[in-house]
Amino acid sequence: MAEKSARKSNDVLLHDHNHDGIDRRGFLKCMAWAGTGAFCVIQGGVLNSYSLSKLAEVGSMETRGELSFVQISDSHMGFDKAANPDVVSTLKAAIDKINALPQPPAFILHTGDITHLSKPAEFDTAEQLLKSASAKDVFYVPGEHDVLNDEGKQYLDRFGKGSKGAGWYSFENKGVHFIGLVNVMNLKAGGLGNLGQEQLEWLEKDLKHLSKSTPVVVFAHIPLWSVYPEWGWGTDDSAQALSYLKRFGSVTVLNGHIHQTMQKVEGNITFHTAASTAFPQPKPGSAPSPGPMKVPEEQLRSLLGVTDVNYVRGHHALAVTDSSLG
Amino acid sequence: MMRTTLYTCTGLFALALVIVAGMTILKRSVAAAESKPVSMTEIKIDNFSFTPASITIPAGTEVHWKNNDDIPHNVVSNDHTIKSKVLDTGDDFAYTFSQPGTYDYFCSIHPKMTARIIVH
Ligand SMILES: [Cu+2]
Numbered sequence: 102m103a104e105k106s107a108r109k110s111n112d113v114l115l116h117d118h119n120h121d122g123i124d125r126r127g128f129l130k131c132m133a134w135a136g137t138g139a140f141c142v143i144q145g146g147v148l149n150s151y152s153l154s155k156l157a158e159v160g161s162m163e164t165r166g167e168l169s170f171v172q173i174s175d176s177h178m179g180f181d182k183a184a185n186p187d188v189v190s191t192l193k194a195a196i197d198k199i200n201a202l203p204q205p206p207a208f209i210l211h212t213g214d215i216t217h218l219s220k221p222a223e224f225d226t227a228e229q230l231l232k233s234a235s236a237k238d239v240f241y242v243p244g245e246h247d248v249l250n251d252e253g254k255q256y257l258d259r260f261g262k263g264s265k266g267a268g269w270y271s272f273e274n275k276g277v278h279f280i281g282l283v284n285v286m287n288l289k290a291g292g293l294g295n296l297g298q299e300q301l302e303w304l305e306k307d308l309k310h311l312s313k314s315t316p317v318v319v320f321a322h323i324p325l326w327s328v329y330p331e332w333g334w335g336t337d338d339s340a341q342a343l344s345y346l347k348r349f350g351s352v353t354v355l356n357g358h359i360h361q362t363m364q365k366v367e368g369n370i371t372f373h374t375a376a377s378t379a380f381p382q383p384k385p386g387s388a389p390s391p392g393p394m395k396v397p398e399e400q401l402r403s404l405l406g407v408t409d410v411n412y413v414r415g416h417h418a419l420a421v422t423d424s425s426l427g
Numbered sequence: 428m429m430r431t432t433l434y435t436c437t438g439l440f441a442l443a444l445v446i447v448a449g450m451t452i453l454k455r456s457v458a459a460a461e462s463k464p465v466s467m468t469e470i471k472i473d474n475f476s477f478t479p480a481s482i483t484i485p486a487g488t489e490v491h492w493k494n495n496d497d498i499p500h501n502v503v504s505n506d507h508t509i510k511s512k513v514l515d516t517g518d519d520f521a522y523t524f525s526q527p528g529t530y531d532y533f534c535s536i537h538p539k540m541t542a543r544i545i546v547h
Contacts, residue, residue, distance in 0.1 A: 182497040182516065183497070184497065217499070218499060218513065218515060219513075245536045245537075246499070246536075249499065249501075249513040249536070250512055250513055288535055288536075288538040289538055290505045290531065290532075290533035290538055290541050291533065291538060291539065291541050292538045292539075293538070293539075331539070332475075332539065333537055333538065333539040389474045390474035390475040390476070390496075391475065392474065392475065392496055392497055392498055393497045393498065
């Protein structure tokens with residue numbers, strides 16, 4: 102049931118402009134597996150997709166490149182409602198998945214909603230658990246649940262070292278330029294996610310010195326593409342940010358927030374949202390609200406997950422792999 | 428010597444009585460103007476929306492918001508003069524509207540959640 106409806110939502114989202122010659126039928130086929138454990142590679146504009154039954158198989162494929170890293174998202178430490186009364190054990194399961202990868206990833210990206218209520222103990226739990234991951238470096242961006250009541254002060258105290266403004270920053274690894282953006286602050290009534298003028302100016306400057314052949318990975322909590330504005334699943338000023346990225350050959354945008362995997366290719370930019378490690382949310386418009394989705398217990402882990410990303414030099418886009426926890 | 432002391436004590440006691448009486452009167456007038464509502468009304472937070480989304484109330488009405496969702500929300504006026512703490516599941520926030528006017532508010536965590544209170 103869940104797989105069938107996930108397919109439907111991806112079909113809808115793929116009716117977007119594609120000008121890069123990617124085989125659409127192949128792309129759709131690949132997408133049909135996303136969220137239940139799919140492996141997709143887009144190399145030089147040609148798509149290959151493989152069924153992912155065992156993570157070990159990934160290692161044997163010719164996809165290990167110069168750099169591999171993992172994205173996790175929406176851990177919601179402190180959440181204890183029916184949709185998942187034990188978010189600690191599912192975060193642990195996600196870390197087990199990471200530790201089972203044939204090669205340890207260079208680092209972990211956490212795309213926000215680390216905590217449910219911004220409580221110090223919730224942050225502590227997440228940090229403590231992630232210490233057992235094979236990758237020691239974790240790069241965070243905040244979700245709206247991490248900046249409650251204090252305008253993000255606690256988040257910045259913990260994770261903001263070396264960052265600018267509300268916590269945005271960039272770094273390089275193996276020739277790939279990574280940019281962590283914050284789009285959960287100063288939200289306006291009736292609006293969506295928000296980057297703000299100061300951050301946009303910083304972004305423009307940050308990208309200016311890069312050659313257009315530099316692969317760029319942008320990560321932020323709320324999607325930087327319009328997934329479903331009716332539920333707030335988009336960012337008001339993302340078009341401005343994306344305009345600075347148009348000249349690059351390879352751009353990958355990684356987000357969380359919507360607690361399900363989705364992918365879209367638009368020109369040079371591949372958009373990808375990761376599953377939550379805590380609880381699933383309904384497909385766009387399929388429920389009265391985007392609140393936590395209660396599924397039968399035996400189904401829960403199949404809807405939670407970890408995203409593995411591989412960069413192979415010279416290829417059109419990074420390979421993005423979603424694997425479920427169950 | 429004894430007499431003088433006694434007089435002084437009585438004087439202090441009388442002064443204290445006057446102060447207590449004065450404070451009581453002050454408290455009563457504040458209560459009448461602000462904290463004692465003329466009526467009460469509740470706005471429910473369900474499924475990422477405020478219900479009712481628009482209400483008209485007489486000045487002095489105490490409005491209660493109760494969050495029934497599994498996700499935290501808050502109540503923030505568009506001009507940020509009214510701001511609740513984050514409301515977890517089952518939490519309640521109360522505010523008494525003493526001044527007539529139109530109050531647009533939203534959830535600053537989920538800004539698509541907007542609503543209005545008209546006070547006359
Ligand atoms: Cu809200």
